Amino acid sequence: VAPKLHKPKLPGLIGGLGVTLKTMLKPAVTVQYPHEKEDPAPRARGVIALKEENCTVCMLCARSCPDWCIYIEGHKEKRPPRREGGRERTVSVLDRFDIDYALCMYCGICVEVCPFDALFWSPEFEYSESNIARLLHDKVKLGEWMETVPTPEPLEIGAEVKGKK
Amino acid sequence: VTAGHALLALDVGWGTTLALKTIIVLALVPAGALILGYTFLLKVMSHMQSRLGPMDPGGFHGWYQLVGDGLKFLQKEDIMPTKADRRVFAIAPAVVVISTFLVFLVIPAGPDLVVKHLDVGVFYALAVSSLSVVGVLMAGWASANKFALLGALRAAAQLIAYELPLLLAVVGVVIQAGTMSLQGIVLGQQNGAIFGWDGLGQPYILTQFVGFALFLVAAQAELTQTPFDMPVAESELVAGYMVEYTGFRFLFFFIGEFGTAFAFAALAATLFLGGYAIPGVTGTWANILGPFVLFAKLMLVAFLMFWVRFTYPRLREDQLQAVAWKFLIPIGLANILLTGLFKVAF
Numbered sequence: 001v002a003p004k005l006h007k008p009k010l011p012g013l014i015g016g017l018g019v020t021l022k023t024m025l026k027p028a029v030t031v032q033y034p035h036e037k038e039d040p041a042p043r044a045r046g047v048i049a050l051k052e053e054n055c056t057v058c059m060l061c062a063r064s065c066p067d068w069c070i071y072i073e074g075h076k077e078k079r080p081p082r083r084e085g086g087r088e089r090t091v092s093v094l095d096r097f098d099i100d101y102a103l104c105m106y107c108g109i110c111v112e113v114c115p116f117d118a119l120f121w122s123p124e125f126e127y128s129e130s131n132i133a134r135l136l137h138d139k140v141k142l143g144e145w146m147e148t149v150p151t152p153e154p155l156e157i158g159a160e161v162k163g164k165k
Numbered sequence: 166v167t168a169g170h171a172l173l174a175l176d177v178g179w180g181t182t183l184a185l186k187t188i189i190v191l192a193l194v195p196a197g198a199l200i201l202g203y204t205f206l207l208k209v210m211s212h213m214q215s216r217l218g219p220m221d222p223g224g225f226h227g228w229y230q231l232v233g234d235g236l237k238f239l240q241k242e243d244i245m246p247t248k249a250d251r252r253v254f255a256i257a258p259a260v261v262v263i264s265t266f267l268v269f270l271v272i273p274a275g276p277d278l279v280v281k282h283l284d285v286g287v288f289y290a291l292a293v294s295s296l297s298v299v300g301v302l303m304a305g306w307a308s309a310n311k312f313a314l315l316g317a318l319r320a321a322a323q324l325i326a327y328e329l330p331l332l333l334a335v336v337g338v339v340i341q342a343g344t345m346s347l348q349g350i351v352l353g354q355q356n357g358a359i360f361g362w363d364g365l366g367q368p369y370i371l372t373q374f375v376g377f378a379l380f381l382v383a384a385q386a387e388l389t390q391t392p393f394d395m396p397v398a399e400s401e402l403v404a405g406y407m408v409e410y411t412g413f414r415f416l417f418f419f420i421g422e423f424g425t426a427f428a429f430a431a432l433a434a435t436l437f438l439g440g441y442a443i444p445g446v447t448g449t450w451a452n453i454l455g456p457f458v459l460f461a462k463l464m465l466v467a468f469l470m471f472w473v474r475f476t477y478p479r480l481r482e483d484q485l486q487a488v489a490w491k492f493l494i495p496i497g498l499a500n501i502l503l504t505g506l507f508k509v510a511f
Contacts, residue, residue, distance in 0.1 A: 013477070020213040020476045030217040 042150045044123035045106045047137075049145035050097055054118035057092040061110035061119060069103035070110060071096060097139040102132050122148040186280045190269050194262065197427030198420045202231050204464070205471035206423075213475045238419075241412035246309050249409065253307035258410065258417030260300030265421050267293035268428040273348050275441050275455030276448070286347035287335055290432055291328075294387070297421065298324045301396070304418075305406035316405020319482065320389060320396035326489040327386035327393075333497025334379035337504040338369050338436045351440035365444050370437040372507075375500045377437045379493055384429040385470060386489070388422065392477040393485055426467060434462035 010018075031038045040046060057074035073096040079089045111119045122145050129135050137145075155161065207230060211218030223229025245254055271286040273279040283289050298321055305317020339345055342353040350369075357367025370377045386393040397405040407418050434440060439462070441455030480488070 016476045017472060020472065023215050024209065024212040026215070028212055028217045029215050032217070032220060 040123040040125060042123060042153065043121065044125070045108060045121050046123040046125040047101070047121075047127060047145050047148075048099055048104075048108075048111060048142065049120045049122045049149050050099075050139055050142035051118050051120065051146055052094060052097070052139055052143050054116045055094050055097065056116055056118075057094050058115070060113050060115065064109045064113045066107060066109065067103045067105055069100040071098040071100070094139065097142060098136050099142060100136045101127070102135040120146065120149045122146075123150065124148045190266055190280060193269055194265050194424040194427070195420055198423035199231050199235075201423045201426050201430075201467055201471075202419075203228060205467065205475075207231065209468070209471060210475045213472075235416060238416040239413050243414070244409075244411045246409050248309035250307040250309070253303050254409075255414070257300050257304035257307060258414045258421070260303060261297045261421040262300075262417050262424065264293050264296035264300065265424040265428055267296070268425075268432070271347055272428070272431045272435060272459075273351060273441060273455075274459050275452040276348075277452055278441075278455055279348065282348060283346065285345045287339060287345045287350070287436070290347070290428075291332060291335065294425065294428065295324065295328050297425065300421075301406050304410070308406070308409040310409050312402045312404075313406050313408045316396045316398075316402045316408070319402075320406060323386055323389065323393065323396060323485060326486055327383045327493075330379050330489060330493035330497050331383035331387060333494065333501060334373075334376040334383060335436060336497075337373045337376040337500050340501065340504045340508050341369060341372060347435055347440070350436060351442050354439040355442040355444075366439055366442065368437065368439045373437060373500075373504070375496065376504075377433070379497055379500070380433055380437070381466070381469060381473075382493060383489075384433065385473060386485070388426050388429065388470070390426075390470065390474040392473070392480050394479055395482050395485060398479060426470065427463070430463040430467040430470065431459065433466045434459060438462045438466070 057072060059072055062068075062070040062072045072094070074092050074094050076090050077093050079091050081087055081089060108121065111121055124145060127135075127137075207218045207227065219227030219230040221227060222233055245251060268290050270280045271283050271290050273282075301320045301324070302317050305313045305315075305320070308314070338350060342350040344350060344353070354368050355366045359365065359367055359371065389396045395401070397407060402408070407415060410418060441459040442451065443454065443458050446454055
């Protein structure tokens with residue numbers, strides 16, 4: 001059984017004219033980019049920032065990168081023991097952490113995979129260069145991006161809180 | 166005639182007058198094409214699609230965009246296919262544009278502001294406007310390209326089919342005005358009265374609304390604009406008869422398209438909306454204000470035409486023919502019959 005139509009519909013041809021007229025009278029959605037700027041969403045994937053002190057040179061990000069755009073070098077150093085008479089500790093020190101944004105495809109797997117919260121997304125997107133070599137951001141520059149990382153939005157009520165309380 | 170000439174200080178012999186009129190008509194078509202192209206194609210269409218269109222060229226809302234495009238066309242290489250019929254290929258765009266120029270000869274912009282006053286003005290305007298079919302066919306045939314030929318044949322079938330409703334729509338006006346002269350039709354509307362009240366004159370759109378609608382639909386098809394743009398349907402025929410054209414020859418087609426839209430809008434404004442006349446203005450002032458009034462009315466009509474163009478999708482080829490022969494022409498004939506009956510009765 002065909003559903004009953006309760007109110008007569010406007011013929012589609014006239015309705016269509018109404019749609020275009022209404023759209024014309026409303027302001028356009030275009031943002032005139034270089035002159036005016038749009039605020040990207042806080043979780044927009046603009047650039048990846050590095051929190052160097054959290055990095056343990058575990059290489060998980062470099063290994064999981066589909067584009068091989070992350071370059072990591074490090075070495076091991078001996079540190080004095082924590083307690084008197086203890087054994088010397090071995091720590092990994094980060095020498096080089098570069099991301100080549102000419103290769104990066106912004107998949108975010110490195111951010112997902114990092115077990116020590118050393119990589120973060122920042123919504124900043126204005127870092128184009130006239131020379132492609134300058135798209136290789138070293139650890140200093142990646143560290144500077146940390147300032148632009150927004151504080152994460154609060155969890156939804158009732159959401160499971162992971163990690164240390 | 167003397168009033169107008171004295172007003173414009175043009176009482177200088179027929180040679181100078183002729184030269185001036187020629188220059189005005191020659192300037193009018195590209196200027197009209199630019200105005201319509203900028204206002205509607207670039208701006209109105211953009212806003213109907215919720216975007217802004219060009220904003221930077223020229224500083225103010227991208228007004229310079231089309232001029233720049235035109236200049237770009239001029240510096241392009243003039244390419245001609247090897248197997249093209251060279252002479253016909255070269256002449257075809259000119260034929261299209263000339264048919265547009267010729268229409269403007271009879272459209273009055275004021276009591277004295279008309280290039281040539283013709284007693285058969287409407288007949289002449291419709292006759293020369295349909296000359297463009299010849300140019301289109303020439304272009305399609307001479308291109309030695311199957312898409313161009315298909316486009317040209319579609320254009321010919323379409324323009325012939327829609328010539329009839331266009332004509333029938335105008336016949337109603339001609340019967341009511343009792344004259345084919347465009348000046349006479351404008352005067353008929355200016356001096357008319359709506360049930361004895363002559364404050365507005367009597368624009369024929371009130372009595373000939375069916376004719377006005379028919380005229381707009383048929384003009385849309387004559388201009389090969391959406392929803393009747395099968396001759397240039399890019400998804401089927403690339404660009405139809407224009408497919409092999411580049412540079413300034415392509416520019417000619419572009420000017421022809423929008424210049425013709427300008428001409429048809431002016432014609433519709435003259436036939437149905439009272440042309441250059443506004444109530445209470447006569448004599449010298451009508452000569453001064455006439456062009457502006459005509460332009461305002463013309464833009465109104467053009468808005469209707471382009472509004473439809475930017476809203477509807479393309480019809481199918483057989484639907485196109487069916488609309489003309491099964492609907493528009495019978496309606497046009499009925500309109501003529503009714504107009505004739507009323508003319509005799511009152």
